[in-house]
Amino acid sequence: MIHNSAKAFAIVFAAALAMAATLPGRTHGLGLITTRLLEEFPELSESGFARVNLVATLIGSLVCLPCGWLIDRFGLRSIAALVLGALGCVVLCMAGATSVMVLCIAITLTRGIGQSMLSVVSLSIMGKTFPNKSGAEMGIYAVLLTFMMAAWTGLLGHRVSNLGWRIAWSEVGWGILILAPLVWFMLPNSRTVYVLSSGTPVVAQDHRSATLGQALATPCFWAFALGIALFGMISSGVSLFQQSILASKGFSEQLYHISLVVGLFVGMAANLFGGWLAKKFPLQRLLGVALWLLAGSLLALPYLSTPSHAYLFCIAYSFAGGLITVLFFTVWGQAFGTKELAKIQGAAQMLTVLGSSLGPLLVTESNARFQSYDPILWLFAMTSLLIGLFSFVIAVPQSRS
Numbered sequence: 001m002i003h004n005s006a007k008a009f010a011i012v013f014a015a016a017l018a019m020a021a022t023l024p025g026r027t028h029g030l031g032l033i034t035t036r037l038l039e040e041f042p043e044l045s046e047s048g049f050a051r052v053n054l055v056a057t058l059i060g061s062l063v064c065l066p067c068g069w070l071i072d073r074f075g076l077r078s079i080a081a082l083v084l085g086a087l088g089c090v091v092l093c094m095a096g097a098t099s100v101m102v103l104c105i106a107i108t109l110t111r112g113i114g115q116s117m118l119s120v121v122s123l124s125i126m127g128k129t130f131p132n133k134s135g136a137e138m139g140i141y142a143v144l145l146t147f148m149m150a151a152w153t154g155l156l157g158h159r160v161s162n163l164g165w166r167i168a169w170s171e172v173g174w175g176i177l178i179l180a181p182l183v184w185f186m187l188p189n190s191r192t193v194y195v196l197s198s199g200t201p202v203v204a205q206d207h208r209s210a211t212l213g214q215a216l217a218t219p220c221f222w223a224f225a226l227g228i229a230l231f232g233m234i235s236s237g238v239s240l241f242q243q244s245i246l247a248s249k250g251f252s253e254q255l256y257h258i259s260l261v262v263g264l265f266v267g268m269a270a271n272l273f274g275g276w277l278a279k280k281f282p283l284q285r286l287l288g289v290a291l292w293l294l295a296g297s298l299l300a301l302p303y304l305s306t307p308s309h310a311y312l313f314c315i316a317y318s319f320a321g322g323l324i325t326v327l328f329f330t331v332w333g334q335a336f337g338t339k340e341l342a343k344i345q346g347a348a349q350m351l352t353v354l355g356s357s358l359g360p361l362l363v364t365e366s367n368a369r370f371q372s373y374d375p376i377l378w379l380f381a382m383t384s385l386l387i388g389l390f391s392f393v394i395a396v397p398q399s400r401s
Helices: 004-020 027-031 034-040 046-061 064-074 076-095 100-129 135-163 165-186 212-216 219-240 242-248 253-280 283-303 307-336 341-370 374-392
Strands: 192-194 201-203
Touching: 004 076, 004 100, 004 135, 004 165, 027 135, 034 046, 034 165, 046 100, 046 341, 064 076, 064 100, 064 341, 076 100, 076 165, 100 135, 100 307, 100 341, 135 165, 135 253, 135 307, 212 307, 212 341, 219 242, 219 283, 219 307, 219 341, 219 374, 242 253, 253 283, 253 307, 283 307, 283 374, 307 341, 341 374
Parallel strands: none
Antiparallel strands: 192 201
């Protein structure tokens, strides 16, 4: 008989696999094939592709809430397998696209099914199976996810370079289809909760769980949802153009590449440390500290002058991001219970997707208008400070799952 802690780890692993499978629906996943797509479809310009991507992301965000309802209504196992299967089929169809219209429809579907629906599935797996005091589990989940994303991104980039985007994309589609039954097998009955630290299974109850409407009426929902949406906006904008931002301060491409590696390891450390902190300190206070640290790093960015300054920025920025990510994974089950948890997480994820879609646009517009990235960095920092202050004065509801 498999020990319950092993089952719990299998659930965490399945959740990380599901989130890693969102890669073809995310910006950095599509970014791996963008150049090849534009070469093959010359009628689609860079600006045209950017508009398609923005519209696809906005449309895709709308399915977060329906996905949450489906999970709450039919359970994790069936919806997780269904969403993975649908995404695999869409990716395969995209790999065979021969017209711009089919390509645009496929991109929209990968955004909706991959970035939006599958993200809600992954978050719901963690929230519904580890609803209380789940910091350690969320930390392990975040670290696994980081490794999986890094490995899959590297492998996909290599396959695109050597075999072309169509073959590589087809391999991704078949891989996701294989994941569907695997994830289904690893998931428990939707009413079973496994606590990784103790290995003790319990049955989830709906007492004192909040509905979506009740959650939306709390300051807690908006503090955490806006906090992670802001980080998504900053991350998508600043990270996408980080090399250009650092170059504008006189730093080399080599420093940029080193900073990426440093950020990866700091972020993973923040995931684990944040999981431990989430068990010891109020989540809203940790969110406030993380947002203020994020704001401080952004305020310092325009004034970097030495490599050591750049690395300190990278450390602070990555640590703040890692902590915010773990808190976003952790808070919903603790605050609102499991009854309509997927709907609540779906609403929060929708805000995150919207924020992420607007980040690159805001950064590029700032640079085009002011011939500098500094104004948007200051605006991001001030907003982060305000949401951080808001998080210090709210309370996180304590709900029994």
